[in-house]
Amino acid sequence: MSVGEPLVELTGIHKFYGVGTEVEAEVLHGIDLTLAPGEFTALIGPSGSGKSTLLNLIGLLESPTSGSYRLQGREAGTLDDDELTRLRATSLGFVFQFHHLLPAFTATENVLLPGLNALGPVTPERREAARQLLREVGLGDRLDHPPGKLSGGQQQRVAIARALSLAPPLVLADEPTGNLDTHSADDIFALMRRFNEERGVAFLIVTHDPRLARRCDRIVELVDGRIAGDRPNAAVRESAPA
Amino acid sequence: MTLPFELVVALRFLREGRFQTWLIVGGAGVGVAVVIFITALVNGLQANTIKRTLGTQAHIVLRPPEEIALPQRSAGAGAALLPSVQARAQRLRSIDQWQTIAARLDGRAGIVAVSPIVSGPAFAVRGDANKSVAVQGVQPDRYTRVIRMDDKLVAGDFRVQPGEAVIGKDLATDLGIGVGDRFRLVTGSGAAQVDDAYVVTGLVDLGIRDMNRRAVYLGLRTAQALFDLPGGASQIDLAVDDLFGAEGLAQSLARETGLTADSWMKTNEQLLAAINAQTITTRTIRVFVSIVVVLGIASVLVVSVVQKRREIGILRAMGASRGRIQRVFLLQGAMVALAGALIGSAIATVMIRIFGRIARNMDGTPLFALDIDPALYLWTVAGAVLAGVLAAAAPARRAAHLDPAQAIRS
Numbered sequence: 048m049s050v051g052e053p054l055v056e057l058t059g060i061h062k063f064y065g066v067g068t069e070v071e072a073e074v075l076h077g078i079d080l081t082l083a084p085g086e087f088t089a090l091i092g093p094s095g096s097g098k099s100t101l102l103n104l105i106g107l108l109e110s111p112t113s114g115s116y117r118l119q120g121r122e123a124g125t126l127d128d129d130e131l132t133r134l135r136a137t138s139l140g141f142v143f144q145f146h147h148l149l150p151a152f153t154a155t156e157n158v159l160l161p162g163l164n165a166l167g168p169v170t171p172e173r174r175e176a177a178r179q180l181l182r183e184v185g186l187g188d189r190l191d192h193p194p195g196k197l198s199g200g201q202q203q204r205v206a207i208a209r210a211l212s213l214a215p216p217l218v219l220a221d222e223p224t225g226n227l228d229t230h231s232a233d234d235i236f237a238l239m240r241r242f243n244e245e246r247g248v249a250f251l252i253v254t255h256d257p258r259l260a261r262r263c264d265r266i267v268e269l270v271d272g273r274i275a276g277d278r279p280n281a282a283v284r285e286s287a288p289a
Numbered sequence: 290m291t292l293p294f295e296l297v298v299a300l301r302f303l304r305e306g307r308f309q310t311w312l313i314v315g316g317a318g319v320g321v322a323v324v325i326f327i328t329a330l331v332n333g334l335q336a337n338t339i340k341r342t343l344g345t346q347a348h349i350v351l352r353p354p355e356e357i358a359l360p361q362r363s364a365g366a367g368a369a370l371l372p373s374v375q376a377r378a379q380r381l382r383s384i385d386q387w388q389t390i391a392a393r394l395d396g397r398a399g400i401v402a403v404s405p406i407v408s409g410p411a412f413a414v415r416g417d418a419n420k421s422v423a424v425q426g427v428q429p430d431r432y433t434r435v436i437r438m439d440d441k442l443v444a445g446d447f448r449v450q451p452g453e454a455v456i457g458k459d460l461a462t463d464l465g466i467g468v469g470d471r472f473r474l475v476t477g478s479g480a481a482q483v484d485d486a487y488v489v490t491g492l493v494d495l496g497i498r499d500m501n502r503r504a505v506y507l508g509l510r511t512a513q514a515l516f517d518l519p520g521g522a523s524q525i526d527l528a529v530d531d532l533f534g535a536e537g538l539a540q541s542l543a544r545e546t547g548l549t550a551d552s553w554m555k556t557n558e559q560l561l562a563a564i565n566a567q568t569i570t571t572r573t574i575r576v577f578v579s580i581v582v583v584l585g586i587a588s589v590l591v592v593s594v595v596q597k598r599r600e601i602g603i604l605r606a607m608g609a610s611r612g613r614i615q616r617v618f619l620l621q622g623a624m625v626a627l628a629g630a631l632i633g634s635a636i637a638t639v640m641i642r643i644f645g646r647i648a649r650n651m652d653g654t655p656l657f658a659l660d661i662d663p664a665l666y667l668w669t670v671a672g673a674v675l676a677g678v679l680a681a682a683a684p685a686r687r688a689a690h691l692d693p694a695q696a697i698r699s
Contacts, residue, residue: 099698108606108694129610136608143697147603151301159290161607163297169290209607 052120054217054249055082055105060114062100062272074100076272077114084216085247087240089260092269098253099221101269105251106219107135119216136165140210140248142220142239148194148202148209154181155190158208165213180208184238200231207238211248218242220252224259236262295613298604299620306593310625313589317629318636320582321673324575325637325666329659330644331571335564337657339532342557345495347404347435347526348535350556351390351542352549353382381409383521390546391525399538401530402434405522407512413456413505414484415464415472422460422505424474426512435528438493444468445491449508454487457501458494468492474505476515483515579676582629586622586680594618594688601688602696611689618685619678626677630670 062075074097082088092098103109104116107123116123119138126134140161148157158177159169166173178190184204186197194202203223210218220239224232236259242248252263260266261280268276290297303310358377384390387405394403407426412419429447433439438447443458445468454474464472468489475484487507495501513519529535532553539552554561594601601614641659648656 103694106606108697109692129612132605132608132610135606139608141603141606143603147599147697149301149600149603151305151600156290160604163290163294164604164607164609164613167294168292174290 053081053117054084054086054119055080055251056115056117057081057105058115060101060104060111060116062097062104062109063112066112074272075104075111078272078274080267080274080277082217082249082251084249085243086249087243087264088249088251089263089266090251090253090269091255091257091260091266092275096269097272098269102219102221102251102253105217106139106141107131136161137213138215138217140213140215140218142203142206142210142218142223144222144225148205150194153191153193154186154197154205157194157205158212161209161213177208177212180212181205184208198231199227200234203227203231203235204238207235207242211242211246214246215248217249217251220250222253222255225255232256232259294609295616295620298617299624302593302597302600302617303621303624306596309589309593313586313625314628314632316585317582317626317673317677318632320578320585321630321633321669322636322640323578323633325634325669326640326644327571327574328665328669329637329641329662331567332662332665333657333659335567336660338560338564341496342560343532343553344441345436345497345500346553346556348529348532349527349539349542349550349552351384351525351527351546352523352551353384354547354549355379356382381516381518381523383407383518383523384525384548387522387525390548391522394525394527394542399529399531399534400527402431402526402528404428404431404435404526405509405524406432406526407509407516407518407521407523409476409512409516409523411505411515412475413460413464413472414475415466418464420460420463421503422456422474423503424476424505424507424512424515426507426509426515428509432506432526435526441493441495443492443494445489447493447506448490449506449511451508451511452485452487453490453508455491455493455506456489457504458492459498459501460503460505461489461492463502474507474515477517481517483517485515579672582626582673583676583680586625586677587683589625590618590622590681590684591687593621594684594691597688598691598696601691602693605691605693606697614691615685615689618688619681622677622679622681622685623674624677626673626675626680627670629677630673633673634666634670 057078057080060075060078061073063071063073065071078101090098090101100109104111107118110124118134121134123131123134149160152160155174155177158180159174162173162177163169181187181190184207186201186204189197189201194205197205218239223239224235227235239250239252240262243250254260263280265279266276267274356377356379358375391403391405394400404427409424411422411424413422427449429449433447445455447455449455461467466472466489468491470489471486472489473484473486475482477483493504495504507515509522513521529538535552536554539550539555542548543550604614638661641661645659650656
C-alpha cells in the first residue's frame with residue numbers, strides 16, 4: 048500500500064438478497080465510499096438501511112452483487128475464499144454488538160485466538176503481549192476469567208483487545224455499545240478512541256447513538272441503501288482533549 | 290494454546306459440551322468393546338476347535354488312488370458294453386514308490402512333517418476278550434511331528450520297537466491290561482492268519498472314547514509284516530504350516546503324484562462350514578456396530594455444529610479458513626472415537642479376563658484360551674478412529690460452509 052492510498056475503497060457497490068426469488072431485494076444501491084488509514088468513522092442510519100450489510104461487505108464476510116471493493120489496494124472480488132480469509136485475518140478486526148467471545152476460552156485465550164489462527168502455536172511472548180493488551184483495556188485483574196464471569200462492558204473490552212491483537216489497520220465495530228448502559232458505552236467508546244489515537248488504527252463504527260456518533264471524526268449516514276450524508280466532524284477534533 | 294489452532298479449538302469444544310462428549314465417547318467405547326470381545330471370543334473358539342480336531346488328524350493324508358473296475362469290451366465289430374459294472378472292493382495296498390514321494394515331500398516348502406504309515410484292521414485278543422482295532426504302523430520320530438503324541442500319553446512312553454505297542458487307554462481297560470502287559474494281534478484268516486504277541490509300552494488318550502477303544506500303534510516294519518505289505522506304506526500323513534492352505538496344497542499334490550490327497554478341510558467340511566458361518570457372523574456384528582458408532586458420533590457432531598454456529602462464525606470472522614473449521618470438526622470425530630476406542634479396549638480386556646474365569650471345564654481348567662492379541666486391538670482402534678473421521682465428515686462440511694455473516698447474527 049503506497050502512501051496516501053485509501054484503506055478501503057468502495058465503488059458502485061450493489062447488494063441484492065434472494066436473487067432470482069420472489070423476495071429479491073436490493074439492499075445497497077450503488078455505494079461509493081473511501082476510508083483513509085487512521086480514520087475514526089461512524090456509520091449511522093435507521094434500521095434496515097443496510098448498515099450491517101455494508102459492514103459485512105467491508106469485513107469480507109459477504110461479497111457484493113456488483114461493484115468494486117479494494118482493501119489496502121487489493122481488489123477483493125478477484126480473491127478466492129482462502130485469500131479472503133487470510134486478508135481478513137491480517138487486515139481486519141471485528142467487534143460485535145453482543146461481544147461474541149468464545150465461552151470455552153478465558154479472556155487471555157480469546158485475545159490469543161486470532162494469533163493462534165494466523166501465526167500458529169502461541170509463544171510466551173505472544174501470551175505476554177495479549178495480557179498486556181488486556182491490562183491496557185483495564186482488565187489486568189480478569190486475565191484468566193472465562194467470558195461468563197465478566198460483565199457486558201468487560202466482555203466488550205476483551206472483544207476490543209481481541210480485534211486489536213494482530214494490529215490490523217482497520218477495526219469494524221457493529222453497534223459495539225448497543226448492549227451497554229451509558230456509562231459502560233462511554234468507556235468502550237473512549238477505549239476505541241484511545242487506540243485510534245495512540246496506534247493509528249482506523250475504526251468504522253455502526254451506531255444508533257447520535258451522542259457517540261457526534262464524537263467521531265466523520266459521520267456517514269445510510270438511508271435505504273444509499274449514502275445520504277457524509278460529513279467530516281471537525282468539531283470533535285477541536286473539542287477533543289489534547 | 291501451545292498446540293495448533295485446530296487441536297486447541299477441537300479440544301475446547303469437546304470440553305465445553307462435556308455431557309455430549311462423554312455420551313458419545315461411551316457409545317464408541319461400548320462399540321469397540323463389543324467388537325474386540327466378540328472377535329477374541331470367536332477367534333479363541335475357532336482356534337480351540339481346530340486345535341482339538343487336528344489333535345488327532347493329519348493336515349493332509351495321501352493314499353493310493355482308488356482301484357477302478359474297467360468295463361470289459363468284447364473284441365470285434367458289433368461290440369457291446371456290459372450293462373452293469375460292479376465297483377471293485379478296495380483292498381489294502383501300498384503307495385507305489387512311496388519312498389521317492391516321501392523324500393520329495395520332505396523338502397517341499399509349506400510341508401513341515403512327512404510320516405509314512407501302514408494302517409489296517411486287526412483283532413486285539415487277550416484271553417476271552419476279542420476287540421476289533423485299527424492298527425497304525427508308524428515311525429515314531431516322524432509320526433509325532435504330525436500328531437503330537439507326547440501330550441496324549443497317559444502312561445508309559447511312545448515306543449514301538451518290534452514286539453511293542455502303544456494302545457488307547459479304553460482299549461487297555463477293555464482288555465484288562467496296562468503298561469508292561471501282553472496282548473495278541475490277529476490279522477487275516479485261514480492260512481494267511483498272523484497272530485503275534487505284543488508288550489504294551491504306553492497308553493494314549495486321543496480325546497475321543499471311540500478312538501481310545503480302537504487305537505493300536507506299532508512300528509512301521511512290524512505293521513508291514515502284520516498286513517503283508519513288505520516295505521510298503523498304505524498312506525502318508527503330512528503336517529503343513531498354513532492350516533487353511535491345506536486344501537489347495539492337497540489338490541496340487543494329488544495332481545503331481547496321482548495319489549488321493551485329502552486335507553483336513555475336506556474331511557471336516559461340516560466343521561469348516563461352521564467356522565465360516567461364525568466368521569461371517571462376527572463380521573456382520575462388526576459392520577453393524579461400526580455403523581451404529583458412526584451414526585452416533587455423526588448425530589452428536591451435527592447437533593454440536595448447530596449449537597456452535599455463532600462461534601464458528603466468529604472464528605471465520607477472525608480469519609479461520611473453511612479448511613480450518615472443517616478440520617476442527619474432523620478432529621473432534623477422531624478424538625471422541627480414539628477416546629472411546631481406548632476405553633472400549635480396557636472394557637474388552639476386563640471382559641476377556643472375566644470370561645476366562647467363568648468359562649471353565651468341569652475339571653476347572655479354562656474352557657479355551659482367549660488371547661489378548663495386540664494386533665486385534667491396534668486394528669480395532671485404528672478402525673474406530675477412521676470411523677470417527679468418517680462420521681465427522683458431513684458435520685464438518687456443514688460447519689465449514691456456514692455463512693459467517695449469518696452465523697454471527699444468529
